[in-house]
Amino acid sequence: MQRFRFSILLLVVFISGLIQGALIPLLSTLIERDGNPAWLNGLNATMLYLGVIVSAPLLERFVRKYGFRPTIVLGIILTALATFFLPLWPSLLMWALMRFVIGFGDSALHYGSQVWVTSASDKRSLGRAMAYYGMAFSLGFAVGPLIAPLVDLHFWLPFLVLIVFCLASLFLIFKVDNEYPEAEKVKTDSKGRIRLVLIGGGYTLLPAFTYGFLEASLNANLPIFTVRNDIGLTQTSTLITTFIVASIVVQLPLGRLADHFGKKRILQIVLTLGTLVFAIANLAVDHYVWLLVLFALAGAGLGSTYSLGLAHMTEVLPRSLLPTGNMLYSISFSVGSISGPMIGAFWIALPKEVYFLMYTLILGILAVSLFTAKAKPIDI
Template identity: 25%
Template structure:
């Protein structure tokens, strides 16, 4: 196994997490300060999801033309330029366009980077190696809001830090080899319906975690503010959720190498359902802090186990294509989650965020018990 390449690719993708962890809450807090309502902030949070869908359809063709490594570097640099322009052009319509471009560029990096990581991992260590990547990514997101609380939301320094991180991620990939072989068809995005039909629990889990991640970094700080907490405490809540995601992914990965991965998958769904229901009840008590940890860990476990279950089935073109479907589902989750939650927060309930997560978790639990075999993976990519 190429350990140097594994850690370099992990670090390059993780640089995205830290950059987004700084800039996404900064965008939401800036819009809140400008007087925009929850729905407008939710639209901004959901815009990169459209870019995700575009990026998933283009990744294979672009990788075939430019090469996996070169394309990842190019997209990281494009993301850096877009983040820098957020600081230079403080305009809501322009920010929508820039967030769209960020979604396209960074989605390509995720598809190719996660395929590369899964390709490098040997199966007996797959759970731990994928979880190690997941832990690093979660820690980068944790560090983002904490770093923003130190930098402050009143200046544009957070945007410039995000720009520098993405440039650094591009440099880490210089000279790296061993990426999955890709042709123009592999990540075309075709066959998503068949993928969802054959692997419904994985498809739902990915969409749910995407909605979770988008809402934690954009709407959770706003949720905290509107429930009477200070900006510092609201940002800390978002960080604690990511702590749960980060701290417990390695134990989940370790368990995934030693017990039924499907049983563990279901357990994460049940835990997410119960913790989501507990948030409104415990929000203003000390118990909310360990509950936030459990909330983050169970949601992160769903995504980590989805990647593990995909990685044990596919290689090369099929692996890249599966990850393109994962990216499409991610885009759908990022699009629907913030929009629905932003609208529900404004017009239905102040506790819409945890209630929407509970509803999504309930859907996963139902699917996980309806389809205990998680479908026929071999046929999932053939249904074009």
Template identity: 25%
Template sequence: MPWAIYFAVLGSVISVGLAIGLSMPLVSLRLEGWGYGSFAIGVMAASPAIGILTGASLAGRLASRVGTPRLMQLCLVTGAASLILLSLLPSYPLWLLLRLALGAILTLVFVLGESWMNQVITDRWRGRLVALYGSSYALSQLAGPLLLGALGTEGDQGFWLGALLMLGGATLLLGRQGAPAAGGHTAAWQALLDFCRGAPAIAWAVALFACFEAMILTLLPVYALNQGFGQQLALYMVSAVVVGDALLQLPLGLLADRLSRQGLFLGCTLGLLAVSLALPLLLHTPGVWPLLVLFGATAGGLFTLALILVGERYRDAELVSANACIAQLWGLGCLVGPLVTGAASQWLTGHALPLLMAAGAAVLLVIVGRRGSAPATVTEAT
């Protein structure tokens, strides 16, 4: 087991999580301070999704030409430059374009980084090390809002620190080997449809968690503010959700190596449904804090299981293709989730965020009950 390579790639992806955790809440709070409503903030939160879809389709082709390590380094440096431009160009239309570019750039980092880690992990460690990745990434996003709370939201320090972190992530990849040999394919829509038909629970779980993550980092602070909480407390509520995401991953990884993964899927789905329905009822009570922890734990568990199931079945180009399909689903979730939730929050109900998550969990519950959670083979497109 090449531990040094695994932890170097893990560190580079964590640097992205920290940068996202710093910048996404800062963008939303800055827009809220400028007087934009929930729908406009939701549009901003959804803008990287178009870039995610573009980046996912180009991952294999670019990696085959440039090489996985070098492409990841280029993406991290370019992402750092985009964060710096967010601080220098405070304009809503320009921020939309920059966030779209960030979506494409950082998707390449996730697709290639997750493929690289799954490639070097041995089967006997797969559940635990994939879970360690999920936990570490969640903790990086937890640290992001905490650092932002310490730095303050009035200045641009959050953008600059995020840029420095991504530059540090690029240096970790210098001289690293063992990356998957990517083919010159794209994650075509036909391959994605085949993946969804063969593994509907995996597909829906990835899209649902993408909705969840985008909404938690961008719309949960606004949701809390609209429900009467202060800005500092709103950031702590985001942190509580991410703590829950991080806490479950390592125990889940151990269980995934020993128990039925479909059973674990079902448990996480039921938990997410129950917590989402209870959140509006307990929002202004002390019970909201453990509930927020469970909110993150149950949602994050679904995505960790998806990565474990995909990683055990594919290698090299097929592994990159599978992760590209997952990235496309992620992009769709990031696009639809904030837009629908932002619109519903502004025009239907102030509790749209937890209620829509409950609806998504209910759909997943039906899929898991009918079809199971095993992923299908991903067809490589040319």
């Protein structure tokens, strides 16, 4: 795809990752400081991903009718407005509502960019293109948690920083011309398209679920887990940032390997590695330095799960089904993201030595699924 347009989309994706990376641990920490129970904190965090789920079917129709750029613009405006209202009305009910709006807006921003990139990329270099895409999102997600401690300087400060980034992305996206998804050769309704995607490559949605579970639970539950085990907010932010930075370092090499050896094979390898790393983490829960090392290894192995899974889905589906495939991929990601904080909130009540067993089980199940599943050809 055109290099200038691709660069702009990467910047927009960076901002999408930054917003998520900042707001999830920031709001979770503030709610925990107010003495609210962990389950209520987890429930509040799920509103972001509920917004993503609700938006996904609507955005598929929106992007087919109006194109990629208006979809991204809609997302930026909704996200900026909701972020402004968060510090204006600091209450659990209002934050839940604004998180829903942010989820809707961030989904539009992310979805429009994601479908645009997958639709315009050459399948022979798709792994590399999605690696850059994943790197942009991961870099934003890595910077995001570092914004959270700004709340200790001034309550409004982190929110204002995020609003500025939203306005910057709005300016950037108007630098590129609008485009539309490829039209279907044979017209089908929404249910028919969903059925085709699920039959032809439903298993390709599993990496999105797993990455969503991992990302959301680490950001929403890990701060609570570490606070209860005498690890400070800065150290917690460093753990999360280490995970993301490690994933950034290996995104492009893994993308090139995926283009050469196959996306599915590389996914199988990294998920197996991640399962082993989190199994070991259960033994190192009281040793911060070892946790830091293990988070680096986990990030290197698992940080590309979303982009590799998306690249694999894109090579399995015809281009006319990519908006539907991306919609289902976003929903799968959001279901994982909702499950993560909710399951994690109850898992925290268990002995701390088994906290990371949650990730071991999820990753192990996905790894086994990918070793056994096969794609079916879709004729449309």
